[in-house]
Amino acid sequence: MTATDISTIATIPYADQRPGTGGLRKRTSAFTQPNYLENFLQSIFDTAQLPAGAALVVGGDGRYLNRHAIQVCLRMAAANGIGSVLVGRGGLLSTPAASHLIRRSGAAAGIIFSASHNPAGPDGDFGVKLNLASGGPAPESVTEAIAARSRTIDQYRIATAPDVPLDEIGEHAVEGMPVVVVDPVADYAALMESLFDFDAIRELFAAGFRMSYDGMHAATGPYAIEILERRLGAAQGTVVNGVPLEDFGGGHADPNLTYARDLVERLRAPDAPDFGAASDGDGDRNMILGRRFFVSPSDSLAVLTEHATLVPAYRGGLAGVARSMPTSRAVDRVATALGIPCYETPTGWKFFGNLLEAGRITLCGEESFGTGSTHVREKDGLWAVLFWLNILAVRRESVEGIVRAHWARHGRVLYTRLDYEEVPLDAGRAVMDAVRARLPDLRGSTLGGRAVVLADEFAYTDPVDGSTSAGQGLRIGLEDEARIVFRLSGTGTAGATIRLYLEQPVGGAEADARGAPGGTTSHPALETLLGHALAIGEIEARTGRTAPSVVT
Numbered sequence: 001m002t003a004t005d006i007s008t009i010a011t012i013p014y015a016d017q018r019p020g021t022g023g024l025r026k027r028t029s030a031f032t033q034p035n036y037l038e039n040f041l042q043s044i045f046d047t048a049q050l051p052a053g054a055a056l057v058v059g060g061d062g063r064y065l066n067r068h069a070i071q072v073c074l075r076m077a078a079a080n081g082i083g084s085v086l087v088g089r090g091g092l093l094s095t096p097a098a099s100h101l102i103r104r105s106g107a108a109a110g111i112i113f114s115a116s117h118n119p120a121g122p123d124g125d126f127g128v129k130l131n132l133a134s135g136g137p138a139p140e141s142v143t144e145a146i147a148a149r150s151r152t153i154d155q156y157r158i159a160t161a162p163d164v165p166l167d168e169i170g171e172h173a174v175e176g177m178p179v180v181v182v183d184p185v186a187d188y189a190a191l192m193e194s195l196f197d198f199d200a201i202r203e204l205f206a207a208g209f210r211m212s213y214d215g216m217h218a219a220t221g222p223y224a225i226e227i228l229e230r231r232l233g234a235a236q237g238t239v240v241n242g243v244p245l246e247d248f249g250g251g252h253a254d255p256n257l258t259y260a261r262d263l264v265e266r267l268r269a270p271d272a273p274d275f276g277a278a279s280d281g282d283g284d285r286n287m288i289l290g291r292r293f294f295v296s297p298s299d300s301l302a303v304l305t306e307h308a309t310l311v312p313a314y315r316g317g318l319a320g321v322a323r324s325m326p327t328s329r330a331v332d333r334v335a336t337a338l339g340i341p342c343y344e345t346p347t348g349w350k351f352f353g354n355l356l357e358a359g360r361i362t363l364c365g366e367e368s369f370g371t372g373s374t375h376v377r378e379k380d381g382l383w384a385v386l387f388w389l390n391i392l393a394v395r396r397e398s399v400e401g402i403v404r405a406h407w408a409r410h411g412r413v414l415y416t417r418l419d420y421e422e423v424p425l426d427a428g429r430a431v432m433d434a435v436r437a438r439l440p441d442l443r444g445s446t447l448g449g450r451a452v453v454l455a456d457e458f459a460y461t462d463p464v465d466g467s468t469s470a471g472q473g474l475r476i477g478l479e480d481e482a483r484i485v486f487r488l489s490g491t492g493t494a495g496a497t498i499r500l501y502l503e504q505p506v507g508g509a510e511a512d513a514r515g516a517p518g519g520t521t522s523h524p525a526l527e528t529l530l531g532h533a534l535a536i537g538e539i540e541a542r543t544g545r546t547a548p549s550v551v552t
């Protein structure tokens, strides 16, 4: 006898539901409204067309509500005919580990509870993400269909069953549906061991190389402790803030110069370690630091591309690379030198998925601290850290030395991103409208004496399936390959966030100037671009903001 309830859904507001990156991200308080979570999960089960008896992977980044959401999800999976579920112990699975587990186990889909780098806790954010059998986020057509369904459904299916003991590895059940609690780290660590030269990295640490990894009290702590300290022999204490906490320790688990300030300070101290790194809430982002040296994510992608053949998994060379449009064109230079294609995609990981799946690219990355490869279908923070360690172990040079050699060989692209977070929606749109209106005039004119060679709104045609995406950011390109880009964030949960990206190639002595540990924003060439951008977007007048909230 089964004890499946079909509950009727109370009326709750869904009007503001907007499909985001593979799912739904909202204030935690939205998810604690009666039936809200159940509504969205049922919409997934109704829409995703999972084959009867399908296996599902379920996990999350460990934030507040994670365990509750997983128990609800398991009961609903049982009531919706799911065949079996693999779930990470304690409900934990980093996003890249979930992607790998889906692929390795042959699951039909994965449900990941995470709001990525957004703050966690009752006053923070929560999210639900659907990944498909490829291991990558569900495409927009699917997330839109789920969101549409969530506005019309009037019942959901849920089993009446006790909680599954999520901390006990092994096979459990919800009614007749097997639920296997697995070690969230083991498969992922084995994958990393199969990609990188662990022997070389072990020797590096044995030779006294010191590192600081900041788990930011989110999902990656246990992964980093197992891989860096246990398997690679890094000193105990290499991983700091390694215990996942429901509120991420009250911090903002986003590895950038603002939110990972403690790590930046450790790398600036007189006794700083050789290497510093951090990941975000769900483990898909990474920040790379050398001693008193910040590696901009755009440069990091270029350096990984340049040295890829030092890594066993990429020894045979790269099929191609891809970067999101606002990412600096440093990697394009390396791709040209290597004679491999370089694709420019809209912001967001899903656009890389088709290229990875079609074998057109091997590496890809974004300026927003995301880097990845064919090994999973998500960006992967720890993977990028291990890639750097592999390069450092083979080359035995400092992080700074490796980046400077890259600049000497390919030139340096100064880069900065300014975020005006949570401005009123209208103000955000008004800034974009103002810039858009100026584009025709800018075309063919000059800006501070430099010819404007490009002024357009970026649109993308997917080379694999021919689908098109319009309205992907406003670009102004100058004759010396300098560039200004305006975009509105698609991931914020309140108001609008304006992102302003500035890029300026420099050569010779300028390229060799000391890389400011806090980024390159203070460079006069970027200040000049910023002046143009502020004037074109009338940002101060339209938003009332005299300064951005985050500068990277």
Ligand code: G1P
Binding pocket: 021, 116, 324, 347, 348, 349, 366, 367, 368, 370, 488, 489, 490, 491, 492, 499
């Ligand atoms: C941001 C980043 C983007 C990344 C996304 C998900 O999106 O800019 O590169 O893919 O988060 O991590 P945005 O808020 O800019 O839309």
Ligand code: ZN
Binding pocket: 116, 117, 280, 281, 282, 283, 284, 285
């Ligand atoms: Zn993330």
